[in-house]
Amino acid sequence: MVAPMILFGDFTAEETQEVLAISHVNLPQKPKPFSWSNLSKPTVAAASHPSPFTPATPVGTIEAKPTMSLEVAFEQVLTELDLHESAKDLQRRGFVNQGNTCFQNVTFQALLACPPFRNLLCHLSSKVGDISSVSSHQASLVGWKHLVTLVRELDEPTLAQQRTIMRRTSAAPVILSPYFLRLFQSANGMQHDALEFLEFLLEHLHVDYEASHCTFPLTSPSPCDTVSPLDGWSEIQKHGKAAAVHHNIVDTHSPITYLFKGTLRSELLIRAGRKVGAATIEPFHCLHLTTPSTDSATLSQMIRATMEDEV
Structure with missing residues (x-):
């Protein structure tokens, strides 16, 4: 047998022989043949060595679902809502x-095409918990x-759902x-x-919000509280009877009035001192545009063409 050659190291011959005598190599053992009887035996616990890497979030862990109520979410979302933000996907x-x-169908498509209204619903959907009890009219x-619920059905799929949707x-x-x-x-x-359905839908959502326990967080002080009672009054005269009329903006007190409505309150003051009040809430200003019969036109071109006679 040829003696092993020591290529490097500062060892004497005695030290080398001692190391070679105690050294051994663990050869891999052949696996034992499979036996069905082993299934009934308790499995041996793995060695309790700490894992060199522990992920911060275990794979497959489901994130906690939001549990905020819709009433609480409204106040937070309206405070953080950016009217100039691009529409969510x-x-x-x-x-x-x-x-x-x-x-x-076209009414809901038009409302969901409005970026502020769409973003409002998307933010509510991300913060609100289970709303399966929507059928209760009380x-x-x-x-x-x-x-x-509609926005959640139209929401962009997660990565786990992409494979199913691509099929x-x-x-x-x-x-x-x-x-x-x-x-x-x-x-x-x-x-x-x-048009009537759109007016009805916005009015219903406005009344639905008013009837709830929500507090609109963006309400500003009324102009009547900050100015003198005679500021902004205009004197008018009809049939020899002098009177004064005053217009002021109604406070915003719901998401619908905040996004869509510009309400105006008119008060008529007769010289005798009797005050006649009238309030007309217009959901929105409907802009009727004339579409060209032959050539195609953009929305801005149709608006300009509609206003040409007045300009």
């Missing part, structure tokens, strides 16, 4: 026509809960809840008009 899915419901904010040939359309349509038909009969 939603899936491009149509709405099923459930029998002459095109007026309802609960508060029922209309808003239906809208949050689809096209996105399936959404079936809208009949909640708003039933209320609209009970109040307005069977007349199907998109």
